[in-house]
Amino acid sequence: MKKKIIKTLKISLLVGICFCIVVIVGARLLIVEAAEGRTTSEVSHIPHRPAGLLLGCVEFVPSGGENLFFRHRIDAAVTLYRHQKIDVIIVSGDNHRKDYDEATDMKNALMRQGVPEDKIFCDYAGFRTLDSVVRAKDIFGQTNITVISQEFHNQRAIYIAWQKGMDAIGFNAKGVSRRYSLRTMAREQLARVRTVSDIVFGVHPKFYGERIPIP
Numbered sequence: 636m637k638k639k640i641i642k643t644l645k646i647s648l649l650v651g652i653c654f655c656i657v658v659i660v661g662a663r664l665l666i667v668e669a670a671e672g673r674t675t676s677e678v679s680h681i682p683h684r685p686a687g688l689l690l691g692c693v694e695f696v697p698s699g700g701e702n703l704f705f706r707h708r709i710d711a712a713v714t715l716y717r718h719q720k721i722d723v724i725i726v727s728g729d730n731h732r733k734d735y736d737e738a739t740d741m742k743n744a745l746m747r748q749g750v751p752e753d754k755i756f757c758d759y760a761g762f763r764t765l766d767s768v769v770r771a772k773d774i775f776g777q778t779n780i781t782v783i784s785q786e787f788h789n790q791r792a793i794y795i796a797w798q799k800g801m802d803a804i805g806f807n808a809k810g811v812s813r814r815y816s817l818r819t820m821a822r823e824q825l826a827r828v829r830t831v832s833d834i835v836f837g838v839h840p841k842f843y844g845e846r847i848p849i850p
Contacts, residue, residue: 674805691728691737727761
């Protein structure tokens with residue numbers, strides 16, 4: 636009897652592992668396919684669009700060191716602006732408490748590199764990529780946008796935009812070494828599963844609010 640129970644548990648565990656693998660791989664394929672041919676690291680390949688959507692992250696890692704994801708996203712956004720590929724930048728990030736404000740940190744970093752303050756629009760309710768993309772359409776009125784982040788992140792944002800009836804392309808910020816980004820990439824696999832799940836079940840952003848017109 637005991638051997639039979641153990642065998643059943645092993646089979647159940649194996650089935651569970653196989654299911655998780657299928658779900659993860661399936662979500663990845665859906666997202667990569669949706670973004671196929673819609674991201675680039677070459678600024679010359681980016682057409683002009685009214686707004687760029689800069690996806691937020693923290694400026695410093697918990698140890699106090701510089702977050703390279705942050706630095707490279709800022710550099711990418713500045714590059715697009717200087718090459719007149721975008722007119723304004725929507726900075727979307729998490730601001731769930733007073734001492735945690737991704738949007739303002741990114742805005743300040745952009746201004747330090749010469750982007751005028753009146754060309755930057757902050758979205759303080761970009762708690763997740765879904766929120767950032769949907770709010771870019773529903774709050775800021777943008778349906779044709781250039782998403783700015785690392786390639787893996789752009790792919791997920793483009794998938795969401797496609798599902799929401801938006802025309803999005805991605806400008807890929809410089810990546811980060813595998814050693815530095817191992818934890819981030821592991822989280823990304825789960826984030827892709829959650830993203831597909833959110834679309835299937837019609838999940839909405841946490842907050843909406845009044846529309847903010849962009850000239």
